[in-house]
Amino acid sequence: MEDPDYRPLKRAELERQVGIHKREGKAFRTTLRNLVKSGEIVQLRNNTYAMPFEELFVTGTLSVHLNGFGFVAREDVEDEGEDIFIPRSGMKGARHGDKVKVTVNEANERGPDGMVVDILERGVTTSVGTLLRRGKNWIILPDDPRVGRSLRVKKFAEGIKPIKNHKVALELHDAAAQGAAPTAIVTEDFGPAGASGVDMQSIMHRYGLSQKFPKAVDKQIERVRAGLSNKVIGEREDLRSWLIYTIDPASAKDHDDALSLTKNEDGNYELGIHIADVAHYVQPGTPLDDEAIRRGNSAYLVDRVVPMLPNKLTTDLCSLVPHKDRLTHTVMIELTPSGKMVSYDTFPSVIHSKAKISYTQAQAFFDEGTTKGITKKVQTNLRELLKITRAVRKKRMGGNGGINFHVPEIRCELRKDGTIKQIVKRMPMEAYQVVEECMLLANKAVARYFVASEVPGIFRIHEEPSEEQWEEMAAALAGLGIDDIPESRKDLNRIVKEQEKNGVGHPVTIAILRNLNRAMYSERLAEHFGLAFDEYSHFTSPIRRYPDLIAHRILKALEKNEATPYKKKDIAQMSLHCSQTEQNAEEAEIESVQTKLIAHYEKRLFSGEADVYPAKIVSFKNRGLIVELDESMMRGMIPYPSLSGDYFMIDDSKTKAVGKRTRQTFTLGDKMDVMIVKVDTQARQIEFAPAE
Secondary structure, eight states, rough: OTTOOOOOEEEEHHHHHHTOOGGHHHHHHHHHHHHHHHHHEETTTTSEEOOGHHHHHHHEEEOTTTTSSSEEEESSSGGOOOOOOEEEGGGOOOTTTTTEEEEEOOBTBBOBBBBEEEEEEEEEOOEEEEEEEEEEEEEEEEESSGGSSSSSEEETTTTOOOOOOEEEEEEEEESSSTTTTOOOEEEEEEETTTSSSHHHHHHHHTTTTTTTHHHHHHHHTTTTTOOOOHHHHHTEOOTTTTEEEEEEEEEEOOOEEEEEEEETTTTOOOEEEEEEGGTTTTTTTSSSHHHHHHOOOEEEOOEEEEEESOOOIIIITTSSSTTTTEEEEEEEEEEEEOOOOEEEEEEEEEOOOOOOHHHHHHHHHHHHSSTSSHHHHHHHHHHHHHHHHHHHHHHHTTTTTTOOOOOOEEEEETTSSSSSSEEEOOOOOHHHHHHHHHHHHHHHHHHHHHHHTTTOEEEBBBOOOHHHHHHHHHHHHHTTTTTOHHHHHHHHHHHHHHHHTTTTTTHHHHHHHHHHHOEESSOOOOOOOTTTTSOOOOSSSSTTBBBHHHHHHHHHHHTTOOOOOOOHHHHHHHHHHHHHHHHHHHHHHHHHHHHHHHHHHHHHTTOOOOOOOOEEEEEESEEEEEEEETTTTOOEEEEGGTTTTTEEEETSSSSEEEEETOEEETTTTTTEEEEEEEETTTEEEOOOOOOO
C-alpha cells in the first residue's frame, strides 16, 4: 500500500495481489480489521483499502460519553457542527478533552464516524477517584467515568499509605501498550469516601478550585489598609448623604451593588446603581490581579464559596455593608415613568449605605405593604423602586422581548456533618427581579458607552440559535408531544407559558435551554439573544467576575479621557479564558449539589424507611419512564417491567406509554408517587418504582 503506484483495492483483490492462500483468509481479514482500527490504513466508502492521506484526517477535541463512545468537534470552521462519532473500539487510548487526529469514514444516519489516529494533546491529566483493592493490585474508580472505568495504580506518591475506600487525587498516565489498562499515580489522599467534606475537596481538586491564595497574594493583602483618605474621597462624587441601600440574599457576605432612587423636576426617575470599586484595590500586574485572572470568577459550591478575591476585599473593604463609607462606581440612569431609558451617566463615587435588606424582607414588603426591620423612609423608596422596575420589565418583555423562563432554584441546607438537612425549592421572587432589572440597565448603559466611545470593550453576548439548533429544538419539543415549531423568542415564551398550564413547563424549558447557545464574553459586539439587547456588558459584580473588573478599568479611562488599558486582542484572549472558567465553575457547582442529593437519597434508601416521593413523568425512553421528583428535580427511570409486568409501547407523539395487555396508560406530565429502589453513586443515577 505504501508503493506510490498503489491504487485502492478491495479485500479479494488484495488477497490475490499479496498471494494469500485460502487457509490464510481468516487471518488476513482479521489483520485488515486491526489495521483499520489502529488507523494505520483506512477503509474507503467503496470498500477498498488504502494508506491514510492527509485529506482524510480531521483534528478536533474529543468529548467522551459515559457509555464509552465519543464525538470529536472539528476544528475546521467549514464543517463546524458536524461532530464525528467515535465508537468505543476506535478510541485508541484517547480520553475526554483530548485534542486528537481522527480518520473520517462515510456518513450514515447518525452523521460521519471515524477512529482516533493520534493523540495530539492531553486535555485531562489529573482526576479524583476511590481507591479499591483487586487481588494484589490497587485500582481507582474515577469519579468521572469519562477518564476511564477503572485505573490501575502505577505507584503512590511519597508519604501516601494505600487505604481501601479512600478518596484520592491522581495523575493519569498513558497505557504502556495499546489496549492495555490505563494507569495512574496517586498524588494525594483526601480521606474516607464518606467522611465530612471529602466530597467537596474531591470536586474542588477535579475542577482546579482552591480557597487558599498564593503567599504573594496574602502578603499584598496584608499591606492593604482600611479607611479612606480625604484625598481619595475628594476625587469622587460624594453620595454619602443619599438614601442608598443593598438588597441581597439573607446569607450574603459580599455586597457588591447598592441602589438609590429619586425623582427629578421633569417627573422622571433617577436610578442609581452603585457598584463596589474593586478596581481601586486590584491593580493590573500585581500578584492579586494575576491570581484573579487565573480564577476568572468565584465558584459557589453547595457548602462553600471559592472566591475570586481574598475575604479581606470580598467581605470587608469592597463589600457595601451598611453604615460604612465605601468606594463605588456609579451608573445614573434617567427613566420615564413608563420605563424608557432617557439618558445615563457614570462616575467614581463614595457612598454610605443606610440599610441592608434581604430578598425575603423586600418580598414581604411587596406582598404585605409593610415589614419589620425596614425604616418607613426606605419602605417609601422601595415602593417607588418596585413601581419603576415593573415598568422597565414590562417594556423589556413586550413584543419579541427577552426570554421569560422561570427555572426553580434548588438549595440544600446542610447539617454540620455535610449531610442534607432540608431541600428548599423556590421560584425567583419579584424582589430578585427588581434588583435584576436595575443591574441589566447598568450593564446595558456601560456597553452603550463602550460602543459610543469606539474603544475596545468587553461584551456579554448570547448568539441567536442557528437554523440547525432551531430544528433540533423543534425535534426536542416534538419528543415531548409539542408540534409547535418555534422561530423566535416570542414563540419560546408562548410555548413555555402554555405548557406550564399543562404541568410540563419545566421539562419543556429544559428542552429549549439545551438547544440554545451559551452566553459568553467577547471582544466582539453582538446581540444578547436571551435578553433581546443589541449591546450588553458585565459591570455589576467585580467582586466575583473578572470581566466586570475589566469593564471598570475601561470605564475609568474613558471618564478621565485617557487611553483605555486593553487592546482588542487582549480582551479577546481574556474573554475566552473567562468564558471557560465560568463554565468550569458552573459544572463544579452543579456537581456539588448533585453529589449531595445522590448521597442523601442513597442514605434514605438504606435507612429502612419506605419514603414516598411525589413526582411527575417528564419523558419516555425505550426502557422506561423518566420521572422527576417534585422536591429536588432529580430525575430517574422507572423500568417498564416494574409497571404491572406489562409490555409498554410509546405512541407516535412520544407523550404516552400504553400497556399492550392491560392498556394501562401513562401520559407526559402525569403525577405519581414513587419509591427509590436503586442508587448508583458513581453514575449519579436513581431507579424508581411506583409507590403503590
